[in-house]
Amino acid sequence: MGSDHEGVRDLLGAWALGAVPPADEPRLLGHLAECEWCADEAERLRDTVRLLDGGDAALAYERIDRAATGETAVHEDGGQEVRGRLLASVLARRPAAPSVAGHAAPYAAAVAGLQALLRELGDRGPWSTPVVHDWDVHATVAHLLAADESLALRLGHRARTPLGEQPQDVSWRTIWANRTDEVIAYERAHSPAQTVASWREQSAALLADPHATDTELAAQATTLLGVRLPIADHYVVRGFETWIHTDDIGRALGRPVPVPPDPLLWRMVRLGVRILDLALAEDSVPVLLTVAGHGSEGEWVLGGEHDPVAAELVLDPVGFCLLLAGRYDPAEVPRGLAGDGRAARSVLERAARIAWL
Incomplete structure:
Protein backbone atom coordinates (compact mmCIF):
# COMPACT_ATOMS: atom_id res chain seq x y z
CA MET A 1 0.00 0.00 0.00
CA GLY A 2 1.32 3.46 -0.86
CA SER A 3 2.67 5.67 1.92
CA ASP A 4 0.33 8.51 0.91
CA HIS A 5 -2.80 6.50 1.72
CA GLU A 6 -4.47 8.84 4.21
CA GLY A 7 -3.71 12.01 2.26
CA VAL A 8 -5.09 10.59 -0.99
CA ARG A 9 -8.36 9.33 0.46
CA ASP A 10 -9.77 12.87 0.68
CA LEU A 11 -9.22 13.29 -3.08
CA LEU A 12 -11.40 10.31 -3.99
CA GLY A 13 -14.62 12.32 -3.80
CA ALA A 14 -13.21 14.90 -6.21
CA TRP A 15 -12.00 12.12 -8.51
CA ALA A 16 -15.48 10.59 -8.63
CA LEU A 17 -16.80 13.95 -9.84
CA GLY A 18 -13.99 14.52 -12.36
CA ALA A 19 -12.80 17.52 -10.34
CA VAL A 20 -9.34 16.58 -9.07
CA PRO A 21 -7.01 19.63 -9.08
CA PRO A 22 -4.42 19.16 -11.87
CA ALA A 23 -1.56 19.46 -9.40
CA ASP A 24 -2.91 16.51 -7.36
CA GLU A 25 -3.81 14.21 -10.25
CA PRO A 26 -0.39 12.52 -10.76
CA ARG A 27 -0.15 11.84 -7.03
CA LEU A 28 -3.66 10.37 -6.93
CA LEU A 29 -3.27 8.20 -10.04
CA GLY A 30 0.06 6.89 -8.79
CA HIS A 31 -1.51 5.89 -5.51
CA LEU A 32 -4.52 4.22 -7.14
CA ALA A 33 -2.14 2.10 -9.19
CA GLU A 34 -0.63 0.78 -5.94
CA CYS A 35 -3.57 0.69 -3.53
CA GLU A 36 -6.27 -1.85 -4.35
CA TRP A 37 -8.63 -0.64 -1.59
CA CYS A 38 -8.59 2.99 -2.76
CA ALA A 39 -8.91 1.91 -6.40
CA ASP A 40 -12.00 -0.14 -5.52
CA GLU A 41 -13.51 2.73 -3.52
CA ALA A 42 -12.77 5.19 -6.34
CA GLU A 43 -14.70 3.03 -8.81
CA ARG A 44 -17.54 2.54 -6.32
CA LEU A 45 -17.82 6.29 -5.76
CA ARG A 46 -17.78 7.08 -9.46
CA ASP A 47 -20.49 4.49 -10.08
CA THR A 48 -22.60 6.07 -7.31
CA VAL A 49 -22.21 9.52 -8.86
CA ARG A 50 -23.25 8.17 -12.25
CA LEU A 51 -26.41 6.66 -10.76
CA LEU A 52 -27.22 9.95 -9.04
CA ASP A 53 -26.62 11.99 -12.19
CA GLY A 54 -28.44 10.04 -14.82
CA GLY A 55 -29.45 6.61 -13.75
CA ASP A 56 -31.10 5.01 -10.75
CA ALA A 57 -30.91 7.53 -7.90
CA ALA A 58 -32.83 5.18 -5.59
CA LEU A 59 -30.14 2.51 -6.02
CA ALA A 60 -27.43 5.10 -5.38
CA TYR A 61 -28.98 6.18 -2.10
CA GLU A 62 -29.55 2.54 -1.15
CA ARG A 63 -25.81 1.99 -1.54
CA ILE A 64 -25.10 5.03 0.58
CA ASP A 65 -27.47 3.83 3.30
CA ARG A 66 -25.97 0.35 3.27
CA ALA A 67 -22.49 1.77 3.65
CA ALA A 68 -23.57 4.06 6.47
CA THR A 69 -25.34 1.29 8.41
CA GLY A 70 -22.60 -1.29 8.00
CA GLU A 71 -24.47 -3.72 5.78
CA THR A 72 -21.60 -3.97 3.31
CA ALA A 73 -18.35 -5.75 3.96
CA VAL A 74 -15.91 -4.03 6.34
CA HIS A 75 -12.43 -3.57 4.86
CA GLU A 76 -9.55 -4.06 7.25
CA ASP A 77 -7.93 -0.81 6.22
CA GLY A 78 -10.89 1.53 6.28
CA GLY A 79 -14.18 0.11 7.41
CA GLN A 80 -17.55 1.76 7.36
CA GLU A 81 -16.38 4.99 8.98
CA VAL A 82 -14.02 5.72 6.09
CA ARG A 83 -16.56 4.71 3.46
CA GLY A 84 -19.22 6.90 5.02
CA ARG A 85 -16.78 9.83 5.03
CA LEU A 86 -15.95 9.32 1.38
CA LEU A 87 -19.60 9.12 0.37
CA ALA A 88 -20.35 12.27 2.35
CA SER A 89 -17.48 13.96 0.53
CA VAL A 90 -19.00 13.05 -2.82
CA LEU A 91 -22.44 14.36 -1.88
CA ALA A 92 -20.98 17.58 -0.45
CA ARG A 93 -18.92 18.27 -3.58
CA ARG A 94 -21.58 17.27 -6.09
CA PRO A 95 -23.24 20.36 -7.63
CA ALA A 96 -26.92 20.70 -6.84
CA ALA A 97 -29.22 19.64 -9.66
CA PRO A 98 -30.74 22.66 -11.35
CA SER A 99 -34.29 23.47 -10.29
CA VAL A 100 -36.30 23.57 -13.53
CA ALA A 101 -39.91 23.31 -14.63
CA VAL A 259 -33.48 5.01 -20.57
CA PRO A 260 -34.90 8.31 -19.27
CA PRO A 261 -37.25 7.97 -16.27
CA ASP A 262 -40.78 7.10 -17.37
CA PRO A 263 -42.37 10.56 -16.92
CA LEU A 264 -39.59 12.21 -18.95
CA LEU A 265 -39.65 9.48 -21.60
CA TRP A 266 -43.39 9.95 -22.04
CA ARG A 267 -43.04 13.71 -22.33
CA MET A 268 -40.75 13.04 -25.29
CA VAL A 269 -43.15 10.49 -26.76
CA ARG A 270 -46.09 12.90 -26.65
CA LEU A 271 -44.09 15.65 -28.32
CA GLY A 272 -42.82 13.19 -30.93
CA VAL A 273 -46.38 12.18 -31.78
CA ARG A 274 -47.37 15.82 -32.25
CA ILE A 275 -44.42 16.49 -34.56
CA LEU A 276 -45.13 13.31 -36.54
CA ASP A 277 -48.78 14.30 -36.93
CA LEU A 278 -47.72 17.73 -38.23
CA ALA A 279 -45.39 16.06 -40.73
CA LEU A 280 -48.08 13.78 -42.16
CA ALA A 281 -50.11 15.21 -45.02
CA GLU A 282 -53.73 16.07 -44.31
CA ASP A 283 -54.82 13.71 -47.05
CA SER A 284 -52.77 10.76 -45.75
CA VAL A 285 -54.67 7.63 -44.78
CA PRO A 286 -55.59 7.74 -41.06
CA VAL A 287 -53.73 5.31 -38.81
CA LEU A 288 -54.37 4.62 -35.13
CA LEU A 289 -51.04 4.75 -33.30
CA THR A 290 -50.79 3.17 -29.86
CA VAL A 291 -47.64 3.63 -27.81
CA ALA A 292 -47.60 1.41 -24.73
CA GLY A 293 -45.08 0.48 -22.07
CA HIS A 294 -42.88 2.04 -19.39
CA GLY A 295 -45.79 2.80 -17.12
CA SER A 296 -48.23 4.41 -19.54
CA GLU A 297 -50.16 4.11 -22.78
CA GLY A 298 -51.47 6.57 -25.36
CA GLU A 299 -53.55 6.41 -28.53
CA TRP A 300 -53.61 8.91 -31.37
CA VAL A 301 -55.23 8.99 -34.83
CA LEU A 302 -52.60 10.29 -37.27
CA GLY A 303 -53.26 11.59 -40.75
CA GLY A 304 -56.48 12.78 -42.35
CA GLU A 305 -59.44 13.50 -40.10
CA HIS A 306 -62.36 12.65 -42.40
CA ASP A 307 -61.68 9.06 -43.46
CA PRO A 308 -62.02 5.92 -41.31
CA VAL A 309 -58.91 4.48 -39.66
CA ALA A 310 -57.26 2.08 -42.09
CA ALA A 311 -54.63 0.50 -39.84
CA GLU A 312 -53.59 0.11 -36.21
CA LEU A 313 -49.95 0.40 -35.22
CA VAL A 314 -48.53 -0.44 -31.77
CA LEU A 315 -45.04 0.65 -30.69
CA ASP A 316 -42.98 0.60 -27.50
CA PRO A 317 -42.08 4.15 -26.30
CA VAL A 318 -38.32 3.57 -26.56
CA GLY A 319 -38.68 2.03 -30.03
CA PHE A 320 -40.86 4.96 -31.10
CA CYS A 321 -38.25 7.46 -29.93
CA LEU A 322 -35.39 5.58 -31.59
CA LEU A 323 -37.42 5.48 -34.82
CA LEU A 324 -37.93 9.25 -34.71
CA ALA A 325 -34.20 9.64 -34.09
CA GLY A 326 -33.35 7.61 -37.18
CA ARG A 327 -31.84 4.80 -35.09
CA TYR A 328 -34.33 2.18 -36.30
CA ASP A 329 -35.04 1.14 -39.86
CA PRO A 330 -38.84 1.54 -40.27
CA ALA A 331 -39.01 -2.02 -41.56
CA GLU A 332 -37.25 -3.38 -38.47
CA VAL A 333 -38.69 -1.41 -35.54
CA PRO A 334 -40.60 -3.83 -33.24
CA ARG A 335 -44.33 -3.19 -33.64
CA GLY A 336 -47.78 -4.65 -33.74
CA LEU A 337 -49.74 -4.05 -36.93
CA ALA A 338 -53.29 -4.69 -38.04
CA GLY A 339 -55.19 -3.51 -41.12
CA ASP A 340 -53.72 -1.72 -44.14
CA GLY A 341 -50.01 -2.53 -44.06
CA ARG A 342 -49.19 0.11 -46.66
CA ALA A 343 -50.78 2.89 -44.55
CA ALA A 344 -48.92 1.74 -41.44
CA ARG A 345 -45.60 1.57 -43.28
CA SER A 346 -46.18 5.08 -44.60
CA VAL A 347 -46.42 6.37 -41.01
CA LEU A 348 -43.27 4.47 -39.97
CA GLU A 349 -41.30 5.74 -42.96
CA ARG A 350 -42.43 9.33 -42.36
CA ALA A 351 -41.40 9.04 -38.71
CA ALA A 352 -37.91 7.92 -39.70
CA ARG A 353 -37.55 10.80 -42.19
CA ILE A 354 -38.17 13.39 -39.46
CA ALA A 355 -34.74 12.71 -37.96
CA TRP A 356 -32.06 15.38 -38.23
CA LEU A 357 -29.89 13.98 -35.40
Whole structure:
Protein backbone atom coordinates (compact mmCIF):
# COMPACT_ATOMS: atom_id res chain seq x y z
CA MET A 1 0.00 0.00 0.00
CA GLY A 2 1.32 3.46 -0.86
CA SER A 3 2.67 5.67 1.92
CA ASP A 4 0.33 8.51 0.91
CA HIS A 5 -2.80 6.50 1.72
CA GLU A 6 -4.47 8.84 4.21
CA GLY A 7 -3.71 12.01 2.26
CA VAL A 8 -5.09 10.59 -0.99
CA ARG A 9 -8.36 9.33 0.46
CA ASP A 10 -9.77 12.87 0.68
CA LEU A 11 -9.22 13.29 -3.08
CA LEU A 12 -11.40 10.31 -3.99
CA GLY A 13 -14.62 12.32 -3.80
CA ALA A 14 -13.21 14.90 -6.21
CA TRP A 15 -12.00 12.12 -8.51
CA ALA A 16 -15.48 10.59 -8.63
CA LEU A 17 -16.80 13.95 -9.84
CA GLY A 18 -13.99 14.52 -12.36
CA ALA A 19 -12.80 17.52 -10.34
CA VAL A 20 -9.34 16.58 -9.07
CA PRO A 21 -7.01 19.63 -9.08
CA PRO A 22 -4.42 19.16 -11.87
CA ALA A 23 -1.56 19.46 -9.40
CA ASP A 24 -2.91 16.51 -7.36
CA GLU A 25 -3.81 14.21 -10.25
CA PRO A 26 -0.39 12.52 -10.76
CA ARG A 27 -0.15 11.84 -7.03
CA LEU A 28 -3.66 10.37 -6.93
CA LEU A 29 -3.27 8.20 -10.04
CA GLY A 30 0.06 6.89 -8.79
CA HIS A 31 -1.51 5.89 -5.51
CA LEU A 32 -4.52 4.22 -7.14
CA ALA A 33 -2.14 2.10 -9.19
CA GLU A 34 -0.63 0.78 -5.94
CA CYS A 35 -3.57 0.69 -3.53
CA GLU A 36 -6.27 -1.85 -4.35
CA TRP A 37 -8.63 -0.64 -1.59
CA CYS A 38 -8.59 2.99 -2.76
CA ALA A 39 -8.91 1.91 -6.40
CA ASP A 40 -12.00 -0.14 -5.52
CA GLU A 41 -13.51 2.73 -3.52
CA ALA A 42 -12.77 5.19 -6.34
CA GLU A 43 -14.70 3.03 -8.81
CA ARG A 44 -17.54 2.54 -6.32
CA LEU A 45 -17.82 6.29 -5.76
CA ARG A 46 -17.78 7.08 -9.46
CA ASP A 47 -20.49 4.49 -10.08
CA THR A 48 -22.60 6.07 -7.31
CA VAL A 49 -22.21 9.52 -8.86
CA ARG A 50 -23.25 8.17 -12.25
CA LEU A 51 -26.41 6.66 -10.76
CA LEU A 52 -27.22 9.95 -9.04
CA ASP A 53 -26.62 11.99 -12.19
CA GLY A 54 -28.44 10.04 -14.82
CA GLY A 55 -29.45 6.61 -13.75
CA ASP A 56 -31.10 5.01 -10.75
CA ALA A 57 -30.91 7.53 -7.90
CA ALA A 58 -32.83 5.18 -5.59
CA LEU A 59 -30.14 2.51 -6.02
CA ALA A 60 -27.43 5.10 -5.38
CA TYR A 61 -28.98 6.18 -2.10
CA GLU A 62 -29.55 2.54 -1.15
CA ARG A 63 -25.81 1.99 -1.54
CA ILE A 64 -25.10 5.03 0.58
CA ASP A 65 -27.47 3.83 3.30
CA ARG A 66 -25.97 0.35 3.27
CA ALA A 67 -22.49 1.77 3.65
CA ALA A 68 -23.57 4.06 6.47
CA THR A 69 -25.34 1.29 8.41
CA GLY A 70 -22.60 -1.29 8.00
CA GLU A 71 -24.47 -3.72 5.78
CA THR A 72 -21.60 -3.97 3.31
CA ALA A 73 -18.35 -5.75 3.96
CA VAL A 74 -15.91 -4.03 6.34
CA HIS A 75 -12.43 -3.57 4.86
CA GLU A 76 -9.55 -4.06 7.25
CA ASP A 77 -7.93 -0.81 6.22
CA GLY A 78 -10.89 1.53 6.28
CA GLY A 79 -14.18 0.11 7.41
CA GLN A 80 -17.55 1.76 7.36
CA GLU A 81 -16.38 4.99 8.98
CA VAL A 82 -14.02 5.72 6.09
CA ARG A 83 -16.56 4.71 3.46
CA GLY A 84 -19.22 6.90 5.02
CA ARG A 85 -16.78 9.83 5.03
CA LEU A 86 -15.95 9.32 1.38
CA LEU A 87 -19.60 9.12 0.37
CA ALA A 88 -20.35 12.27 2.35
CA SER A 89 -17.48 13.96 0.53
CA VAL A 90 -19.00 13.05 -2.82
CA LEU A 91 -22.44 14.36 -1.88
CA ALA A 92 -20.98 17.58 -0.45
CA ARG A 93 -18.92 18.27 -3.58
CA ARG A 94 -21.58 17.27 -6.09
CA PRO A 95 -23.24 20.36 -7.63
CA ALA A 96 -26.92 20.70 -6.84
CA ALA A 97 -29.22 19.64 -9.66
CA PRO A 98 -30.74 22.66 -11.35
CA SER A 99 -34.29 23.47 -10.29
CA VAL A 100 -36.30 23.57 -13.53
CA ALA A 101 -39.91 23.31 -14.63
CA GLY A 102 -41.28 20.05 -16.02
CA HIS A 103 -40.67 21.01 -19.64
CA ALA A 104 -36.91 21.41 -19.01
CA ALA A 105 -36.59 18.27 -16.86
CA PRO A 106 -35.83 15.92 -19.82
CA TYR A 107 -32.99 18.20 -20.88
CA ALA A 108 -31.63 18.54 -17.33
CA ALA A 109 -31.66 14.75 -16.89
CA ALA A 110 -30.05 14.11 -20.28
CA VAL A 111 -27.32 16.68 -19.62
CA ALA A 112 -26.57 15.06 -16.26
CA GLY A 113 -26.43 11.62 -17.88
CA LEU A 114 -24.00 12.72 -20.59
CA GLN A 115 -21.81 14.53 -18.07
CA ALA A 116 -21.63 11.35 -16.00
CA LEU A 117 -20.64 9.29 -19.03
CA LEU A 118 -18.02 11.78 -20.27
CA ARG A 119 -16.43 12.04 -16.82
CA GLU A 120 -15.55 8.36 -17.08
CA LEU A 121 -13.46 8.89 -20.22
CA GLY A 122 -10.78 11.21 -18.87
CA ASP A 123 -8.46 13.35 -20.94
CA ARG A 124 -6.83 10.35 -22.62
CA GLY A 125 -10.00 8.35 -23.11
CA PRO A 126 -11.39 6.84 -26.33
CA TRP A 127 -12.40 10.17 -27.84
CA SER A 128 -11.57 9.02 -31.39
CA THR A 129 -13.93 6.02 -31.23
CA PRO A 130 -16.42 6.17 -34.14
CA VAL A 131 -19.94 6.89 -32.90
CA VAL A 132 -22.51 7.85 -35.57
CA HIS A 133 -22.42 9.32 -39.08
CA ASP A 134 -18.75 10.24 -39.55
CA TRP A 135 -18.36 11.53 -35.98
CA ASP A 136 -16.21 10.19 -33.21
CA VAL A 137 -16.93 10.87 -29.51
CA HIS A 138 -15.26 14.29 -29.63
CA ALA A 139 -17.21 15.36 -32.73
CA THR A 140 -20.49 14.08 -31.28
CA VAL A 141 -20.09 16.38 -28.28
CA ALA A 142 -19.24 19.22 -30.69
CA HIS A 143 -22.41 18.43 -32.62
CA LEU A 144 -24.45 18.77 -29.43
CA LEU A 145 -22.74 22.10 -28.81
CA ALA A 146 -24.01 23.22 -32.22
CA ALA A 147 -27.44 21.68 -31.72
CA ASP A 148 -28.08 23.44 -28.40
CA GLU A 149 -26.85 26.69 -29.90
CA SER A 150 -30.04 27.35 -31.86
CA LEU A 151 -32.08 27.54 -28.65
CA ALA A 152 -29.31 29.37 -26.79
CA LEU A 153 -29.14 32.11 -29.43
CA ARG A 154 -32.91 32.44 -29.48
CA LEU A 155 -32.86 33.03 -25.71
CA GLY A 156 -30.15 35.67 -26.00
CA HIS A 157 -27.06 33.70 -25.07
CA ARG A 158 -23.79 34.05 -26.94
CA ALA A 159 -22.42 31.50 -29.40
CA ARG A 160 -19.60 29.41 -27.96
CA THR A 161 -17.82 29.20 -31.32
CA PRO A 162 -17.43 31.91 -34.00
CA LEU A 163 -20.48 32.32 -36.24
CA GLY A 164 -19.68 32.19 -39.96
CA GLU A 165 -21.81 33.69 -42.69
CA GLN A 166 -24.78 31.58 -43.67
CA PRO A 167 -25.84 31.26 -47.33
CA GLN A 168 -29.08 32.95 -48.31
CA ASP A 169 -32.19 31.33 -49.76
CA VAL A 170 -31.32 27.80 -48.63
CA SER A 171 -33.26 25.34 -46.50
CA TRP A 172 -32.94 25.18 -42.76
CA ARG A 173 -31.46 21.70 -43.14
CA THR A 174 -28.61 23.11 -45.27
CA ILE A 175 -28.03 25.91 -42.77
CA TRP A 176 -28.05 23.40 -39.92
CA ALA A 177 -25.66 21.01 -41.69
CA ASN A 178 -23.26 23.87 -42.49
CA ARG A 179 -23.29 25.09 -38.89
CA THR A 180 -22.71 21.70 -37.31
CA ASP A 181 -19.80 21.06 -39.71
CA GLU A 182 -18.40 24.49 -38.84
CA VAL A 183 -18.58 23.86 -35.10
CA ILE A 184 -17.04 20.39 -35.38
CA ALA A 185 -14.17 21.76 -37.49
CA TYR A 186 -13.59 24.54 -34.98
CA GLU A 187 -13.60 22.16 -32.01
CA ARG A 188 -11.13 19.81 -33.71
CA ALA A 189 -8.48 22.44 -32.95
CA HIS A 190 -9.32 22.14 -29.26
CA SER A 191 -8.97 19.30 -26.79
CA PRO A 192 -11.96 17.11 -25.93
CA ALA A 193 -11.90 18.60 -22.43
CA GLN A 194 -12.24 22.10 -23.87
CA THR A 195 -15.13 21.03 -26.10
CA VAL A 196 -16.87 19.33 -23.19
CA ALA A 197 -16.37 22.46 -21.08
CA SER A 198 -17.97 24.64 -23.78
CA TRP A 199 -20.92 22.26 -24.12
CA ARG A 200 -21.32 22.06 -20.36
CA GLU A 201 -21.25 25.86 -19.96
CA GLN A 202 -23.85 26.32 -22.69
CA SER A 203 -26.17 23.64 -21.27
CA ALA A 204 -25.82 25.17 -17.80
CA ALA A 205 -26.78 28.57 -19.23
CA LEU A 206 -29.88 27.05 -20.86
CA LEU A 207 -30.92 25.37 -17.62
CA ALA A 208 -30.35 28.58 -15.64
CA ASP A 209 -32.34 30.66 -18.13
CA PRO A 210 -35.75 31.96 -16.94
CA HIS A 211 -37.40 30.04 -19.79
CA ALA A 212 -36.35 26.79 -18.06
CA THR A 213 -38.26 27.66 -14.89
CA ASP A 214 -41.14 29.91 -15.98
CA THR A 215 -43.87 27.98 -17.81
CA GLU A 216 -45.65 31.14 -18.98
CA LEU A 217 -42.45 32.54 -20.45
CA ALA A 218 -41.70 29.19 -22.10
CA ALA A 219 -45.15 29.13 -23.72
CA GLN A 220 -43.95 31.60 -26.36
CA ALA A 221 -43.63 29.90 -29.76
CA THR A 222 -40.58 30.13 -31.99
CA THR A 223 -39.25 28.30 -35.06
CA LEU A 224 -36.06 26.32 -34.58
CA LEU A 225 -34.69 23.56 -36.81
CA GLY A 226 -37.62 23.85 -39.16
CA VAL A 227 -40.47 23.44 -36.68
CA ARG A 228 -42.51 26.06 -34.83
CA LEU A 229 -43.15 25.05 -31.22
CA PRO A 230 -43.40 26.66 -27.81
CA ILE A 231 -39.99 27.22 -26.23
CA ALA A 232 -41.02 24.65 -23.62
CA ASP A 233 -41.21 22.00 -26.33
CA HIS A 234 -37.86 23.04 -27.75
CA TYR A 235 -36.39 22.21 -24.34
CA VAL A 236 -37.93 18.75 -24.64
CA VAL A 237 -36.36 18.41 -28.11
CA ARG A 238 -32.99 19.30 -26.61
CA GLY A 239 -33.45 16.61 -23.97
CA PHE A 240 -34.42 14.09 -26.63
CA GLU A 241 -31.38 14.75 -28.80
CA THR A 242 -28.97 14.81 -25.86
CA TRP A 243 -30.26 11.44 -24.66
CA ILE A 244 -30.05 9.93 -28.15
CA HIS A 245 -26.43 11.00 -28.64
CA THR A 246 -25.51 9.88 -25.11
CA ASP A 247 -26.91 6.49 -26.07
CA ASP A 248 -24.92 6.62 -29.33
CA ILE A 249 -21.71 7.22 -27.38
CA GLY A 250 -22.57 4.55 -24.83
CA ARG A 251 -23.21 1.96 -27.53
CA ALA A 252 -19.97 2.85 -29.30
CA LEU A 253 -17.99 2.43 -26.08
CA GLY A 254 -19.89 -0.61 -24.80
CA ARG A 255 -21.21 1.31 -21.78
CA PRO A 256 -24.92 1.02 -20.93
CA VAL A 257 -26.91 4.26 -20.88
CA PRO A 258 -30.18 4.18 -18.91
CA VAL A 259 -33.48 5.01 -20.57
CA PRO A 260 -34.90 8.31 -19.27
CA PRO A 261 -37.25 7.97 -16.27
CA ASP A 262 -40.78 7.10 -17.37
CA PRO A 263 -42.37 10.56 -16.92
CA LEU A 264 -39.59 12.21 -18.95
CA LEU A 265 -39.65 9.48 -21.60
CA TRP A 266 -43.39 9.95 -22.04
CA ARG A 267 -43.04 13.71 -22.33
CA MET A 268 -40.75 13.04 -25.29
CA VAL A 269 -43.15 10.49 -26.76
CA ARG A 270 -46.09 12.90 -26.65
CA LEU A 271 -44.09 15.65 -28.32
CA GLY A 272 -42.82 13.19 -30.93
CA VAL A 273 -46.38 12.18 -31.78
CA ARG A 274 -47.37 15.82 -32.25
CA ILE A 275 -44.42 16.49 -34.56
CA LEU A 276 -45.13 13.31 -36.54
CA ASP A 277 -48.78 14.30 -36.93
CA LEU A 278 -47.72 17.73 -38.23
CA ALA A 279 -45.39 16.06 -40.73
CA LEU A 280 -48.08 13.78 -42.16
CA ALA A 281 -50.11 15.21 -45.02
CA GLU A 282 -53.73 16.07 -44.31
CA ASP A 283 -54.82 13.71 -47.05
CA SER A 284 -52.77 10.76 -45.75
CA VAL A 285 -54.67 7.63 -44.78
CA PRO A 286 -55.59 7.74 -41.06
CA VAL A 287 -53.73 5.31 -38.81
CA LEU A 288 -54.37 4.62 -35.13
CA LEU A 289 -51.04 4.75 -33.30
CA THR A 290 -50.79 3.17 -29.86
CA VAL A 291 -47.64 3.63 -27.81
CA ALA A 292 -47.60 1.41 -24.73
CA GLY A 293 -45.08 0.48 -22.07
CA HIS A 294 -42.88 2.04 -19.39
CA GLY A 295 -45.79 2.80 -17.12
CA SER A 296 -48.23 4.41 -19.54
CA GLU A 297 -50.16 4.11 -22.78
CA GLY A 298 -51.47 6.57 -25.36
CA GLU A 299 -53.55 6.41 -28.53
CA TRP A 300 -53.61 8.91 -31.37
CA VAL A 301 -55.23 8.99 -34.83
CA LEU A 302 -52.60 10.29 -37.27
CA GLY A 303 -53.26 11.59 -40.75
CA GLY A 304 -56.48 12.78 -42.35
CA GLU A 305 -59.44 13.50 -40.10
CA HIS A 306 -62.36 12.65 -42.40
CA ASP A 307 -61.68 9.06 -43.46
CA PRO A 308 -62.02 5.92 -41.31
CA VAL A 309 -58.91 4.48 -39.66
CA ALA A 310 -57.26 2.08 -42.09
CA ALA A 311 -54.63 0.50 -39.84
CA GLU A 312 -53.59 0.11 -36.21
CA LEU A 313 -49.95 0.40 -35.22
CA VAL A 314 -48.53 -0.44 -31.77
CA LEU A 315 -45.04 0.65 -30.69
CA ASP A 316 -42.98 0.60 -27.50
CA PRO A 317 -42.08 4.15 -26.30
CA VAL A 318 -38.32 3.57 -26.56
CA GLY A 319 -38.68 2.03 -30.03
CA PHE A 320 -40.86 4.96 -31.10
CA CYS A 321 -38.25 7.46 -29.93
CA LEU A 322 -35.39 5.58 -31.59
CA LEU A 323 -37.42 5.48 -34.82
CA LEU A 324 -37.93 9.25 -34.71
CA ALA A 325 -34.20 9.64 -34.09
CA GLY A 326 -33.35 7.61 -37.18
CA ARG A 327 -31.84 4.80 -35.09
CA TYR A 328 -34.33 2.18 -36.30
CA ASP A 329 -35.04 1.14 -39.86
CA PRO A 330 -38.84 1.54 -40.27
CA ALA A 331 -39.01 -2.02 -41.56
CA GLU A 332 -37.25 -3.38 -38.47
CA VAL A 333 -38.69 -1.41 -35.54
CA PRO A 334 -40.60 -3.83 -33.24
CA ARG A 335 -44.33 -3.19 -33.64
CA GLY A 336 -47.78 -4.65 -33.74
CA LEU A 337 -49.74 -4.05 -36.93
CA ALA A 338 -53.29 -4.69 -38.04
CA GLY A 339 -55.19 -3.51 -41.12
CA ASP A 340 -53.72 -1.72 -44.14
CA GLY A 341 -50.01 -2.53 -44.06
CA ARG A 342 -49.19 0.11 -46.66
CA ALA A 343 -50.78 2.89 -44.55
CA ALA A 344 -48.92 1.74 -41.44
CA ARG A 345 -45.60 1.57 -43.28
CA SER A 346 -46.18 5.08 -44.60
CA VAL A 347 -46.42 6.37 -41.01
CA LEU A 348 -43.27 4.47 -39.97
CA GLU A 349 -41.30 5.74 -42.96
CA ARG A 350 -42.43 9.33 -42.36
CA ALA A 351 -41.40 9.04 -38.71
CA ALA A 352 -37.91 7.92 -39.70
CA ARG A 353 -37.55 10.80 -42.19
CA ILE A 354 -38.17 13.39 -39.46
CA ALA A 355 -34.74 12.71 -37.96
CA TRP A 356 -32.06 15.38 -38.23
CA LEU A 357 -29.89 13.98 -35.40
